Amino acid sequence: MYRTGSYKTGRTVHIVDGCRTPFLRARGKPGPFRASDLAVAAGRALLVRQPFQPEELDEVVLGCVIPGPDETNIARLVSLRLGCGKHVPAWTVQRNCGSGMQALDTAATNIACGRSDLVLAGGAEAMSRAPVLVNEAMLNILGEWNRSQSIAKRISLLARLRPAHFRPVVGLLHGLTDPIVGLSMGQTAENLAHRFQISRERMDAYAMESHRRLACAQDEKRLAEIVAIYADEGTFFDHDEGVRRDTTMSALARLQPAFDRPFGLITAGNSAQVSDGAAWMILASDEAVEKYRLPVLGSIIDCAWVGLDPGQMGLGPVHAISQILNRQQLGARDIDYWEINEAFAAQVLACLEAWQSSEYCRVELGLDAPPAAIDPDRLNVDGGAVAIGHPVGTSGARIVLHLLSIMARNNARRGMASLCIGGGQGGAMLIQRFEGVAGGI
Amino acid sequence: MGYDWGTLRHWQVRQESDGILWLSLDRADREVNTLSREVLNELAQLLDGMPRQPLPGVVICSAKPDGFIAGADVSEFSALVDSSEALKLVEWVHAIFDRIERLPFPTVSVVHGFCLGGGLELALACSSRIATEAPETRFSLPEVKLGIHPGFGGTVRLPRLVGLLPALDLMLSGRSIDARQAYRIGLVDNVVPERQMKAAVRSAILRAPSRKKRRFLNALSRLRLVRRLLTCYLRAAVAKRAIKKHYPAPYALLDLWERFGGNPG
Numbered sequence: 132m133y134r135t136g137s138y139k140t141g142r143t144v145h146i147v148d149g150c151r152t153p154f155l156r157a158r159g160k161p162g163p164f165r166a167s168d169l170a171v172a173a174g175r176a177l178l179v180r181q182p183f184q185p186e187e188l189d190e191v192v193l194g195c196v197i198p199g200p201d202e203t204n205i206a207r208l209v210s211l212r213l214g215c216g217k218h219v220p221a222w223t224v225q226r227n228c229g230s231g232m233q234a235l236d237t238a239a240t241n242i243a244c245g246r247s248d249l250v251l252a253g254g255a256e257a258m259s260r261a262p263v264l265v266n267e268a269m270l271n272i273l274g275e276w277n278r279s280q281s282i283a284k285r286i287s288l289l290a291r292l293r294p295a296h297f298r299p300v301v302g303l304l305h306g307l308t309d310p311i312v313g314l315s316m317g318q319t320a321e322n323l324a325h326r327f328q329i330s331r332e333r334m335d336a337y338a339m340e341s342h343r344r345l346a347c348a349q350d351e352k353r354l355a356e357i358v359a360i361y362a363d364e365g366t367f368f369d370h371d372e373g374v375r376r377d378t379t380m381s382a383l384a385r386l387q388p389a390f391d392r393p394f395g396l397i398t399a400g401n402s403a404q405v406s407d408g409a410a411w412m413i414l415a416s417d418e419a420v421e422k423y424r425l426p427v428l429g430s431i432i433d434c435a436w437v438g439l440d441p442g443q444m445g446l447g448p449v450h451a452i453s454q455i456l457n458r459q460q461l462g463a464r465d466i467d468y469w470e471i472n473e474a475f476a477a478q479v480l481a482c483l484e485a486w487q488s489s490e491y492c493r494v495e496l497g498l499d500a501p502p503a504a505i506d507p508d509r510l511n512v513d514g515g516a517v518a519i520g521h522p523v524g525t526s527g528a529r530i531v532l533h534l535l536s537i538m539a540r541n542n543a544r545r546g547m548a549s550l551c552i553g554g555g556q557g558g559a560m561l562i563q564r565f566e567g568v569a570g571g572i
Numbered sequence: 573m574g575y576d577w578g579t580l581r582h583w584q585v586r587q588e589s590d591g592i593l594w595l596s597l598d599r600a601d602r603e604v605n606t607l608s609r610e611v612l613n614e615l616a617q618l619l620d621g622m623p624r625q626p627l628p629g630v631v632i633c634s635a636k637p638d639g640f641i642a643g644a645d646v647s648e649f650s651a652l653v654d655s656s657e658a659l660k661l662v663e664w665v666h667a668i669f670d671r672i673e674r675l676p677f678p679t680v681s682v683v684h685g686f687c688l689g690g691g692l693e694l695a696l697a698c699s700s701r702i703a704t705e706a707p708e709t710r711f712s713l714p715e716v717k718l719g720i721h722p723g724f725g726g727t728v729r730l731p732r733l734v735g736l737l738p739a740l741d742l743m744l745s746g747r748s749i750d751a752r753q754a755y756r757i758g759l760v761d762n763v764v765p766e767r768q769m770k771a772a773v774r775s776a777i778l779r780a781p782s783r784k785k786r787r788f789l790n791a792l793s794r795l796r797l798v799r800r801l802l803t804c805y806l807r808a809a810v811a812k813r814a815i816k817k818h819y820p821a822p823y824a825l826l827d828l829w830e831r832f833g834g835n836p837g
Binding site: 318321322324325391393394395 | 762764765766767768771772775
């Protein structure tokens with residue numbers, strides 16, 4: 132019934148349910164939830180409404196880029212806390228910003244090849260809790276301290292301490308810097324802005340629109356995939372905190388460049404926000420759908436991963452999308468709705484420019500002519516990471532989840548979700564649903 | 573463009589929509605830019621053709637991918653038969669560089685890759701300097717290594733810009749520094765990645781950089797006695813590394829400075 136693509140030698144992969152936490156803004160100190168807390172909160176709400184028991188899952192796959200020090204193989208911790216029991220295997224996948232989508236791809240592949248029938252897959256990230264590390268000079272002193280026997284030796288060690296020893300290594304900043312090309316993610320976006328001559332005004336206008344769309348989606352209750360979560364002290368969170376309803380072009384224009392000081396164009400205002408959040412989907416084979424009478428919301432048709440210059444990593448979606456369209460023999464017009472993760476406003480705009488540039492399409496994609504344009508009114512229709520936030524390991528799952536809800540709302544057939552990945556990669560996922568099938572997430 | 577520059581072999585001239593005039597050196601006959609007589613002649617020609625109505629600013633840069641200007645064309649030096657001819661050459665170049673310095677609008681040199689000797693002295697005649705942060709970007713005045721010392725105004729302009737000791741350090745050792753170090757001593761006003769070059773140029777032209785007042789020592793060195801004491805010390809430092817009989821250039825440089833200090837007259 133479905134044309135199946137890279138999974139075509141295998142079984143159909145159905146999406147049967149999904150949900151996510153609201154995305155919480157990082158406020159410069161550890162947020163109220165660890166990544167595993169977020170994943171458990173969303174997972175609990177999701178599993179409680181299923182007709183099967185958590186123990187009946189075949190596996191749990193979770194994407195996470197920077198789990199806390201007490202969260203090694205965070206997927207297993209979460210799986211056990213969700214009551215999946217000791218017999219359900221769980222593992223963590225990491226492909227930087229693509230981790231959440233990688234978890235879906237991994238789950239889908241295992242279903243397609245017959246290893247699994249029912250999988251819980253998603254992403255979780257608490258960026259506000261990214262580890263802050265003790266530097267190497269200090270570790271050397273601590274090592275000697277532990278080995279030293281005499282008081283005199285310890286006093287001499289203390290005398291060697293300098294302010295530099297107390298300088299922390301901020302994990303998040305290192306995580307968002309490409310060690311190969313020595314550029315921060317923001318600087319790779321500056322590269323794209325320079326290459327495609329994207330002005331500060333265009334980026335800021337794009338950011339404004341992202342906030343406007345999210346605010347509108349919140350007002351019209353179009354974010355039904357969000358489940359409220361509760362912190363220990365009783366506070367609760369039920370919406371994405373990143374939205375700025377009162378932002379204006381002049382307020383955005385006043386922001387200083389965040390990466391290339393003092394001449395850059397990329398600011399905190401036209402970049403994705405640093406935030407905490409988790410998202411899940413439940414994927415199932417035909418057999419599982421039949422066995423538990425699960426609702427089929429849509430199917431995962433294809434997924435592509437590509438590599439490109441790390442200094443131009445923001446163009447990853449162009450390559451990944453192009454690969455899927457080519458493999459599926461589809462044109463851009465066959466796609467009803469698009470999600471391209473907004474790592475940076477400039478980066479999404481650069482993707483759209485590259486997509487329509489005959490030179491880029493010829494040289495980099497090997498196409499004779501640019502494909503049909505991506506309609507901005509069908510791209511990130513309910514806002515993107517600039518307004519919602521970008522918990523790196525989660526976003527890949529969020530965009531697929533929300534794309535499906537947009538498609539259901541509009542009774543659409545095909546949707547493409549894509550993101551750029553730090554280190555010079557891109558990922559894209561094609562999903563499809565039956566027209567006329569009622570219901571969504 | 574509307575201006576008459578005459579025929580140019582080595583310089584490309586373009587005026588952007590913001591009015592800024594870009595002069596990029598691209599020596600026709602060489603892989604590397606050097607300041608040959610012909611190149612300098614054309615530069616003088618360009619200065620003659622500068623429009624009367626004020627420009628927002630002028631940029632001097634290189635069209636060669638791997639460097640700015642490697643210095644004077646040393647091969648031409650061997651054709652100089654006596655010191656009076658050398659003096660004539662030097663005075664002619666001084667006049668050209670002085671005209672650049674006196675232009676009534678901001679002048680910016682944009683440096684990527686090597687910026688050596690006469691190339692650096694040309695950059696010093698501009699009102700500001702911007703360097704790309706590439707590791708290939710290097711600044712030096714290596715003249716002493718050839719047995720001469722900077723002669724296109726560097727001995728005066730460099731101390732004025734970066735202060736006495738860093739300037740003498742560069743000139744006496746001939747060593748090269750990278751863009752960050754050049755920024756730290758105040759030789760360049762900005763170090764930017766290639767992608768921000770245009771923005772940096774615009775900013776340098778729109779608000780001409782505030783010249784940092786150069787330290788106490790510069791003021792003090794106007795006193796002859798102070799200069800004498802300092803040169804004594806520096807001569808001793810140089811003597812540890814170069815024998816005067818074989819390497820007269822650094823000593824000549826110190827003599828020059830002891831006599832005139834930072835006074836170009």
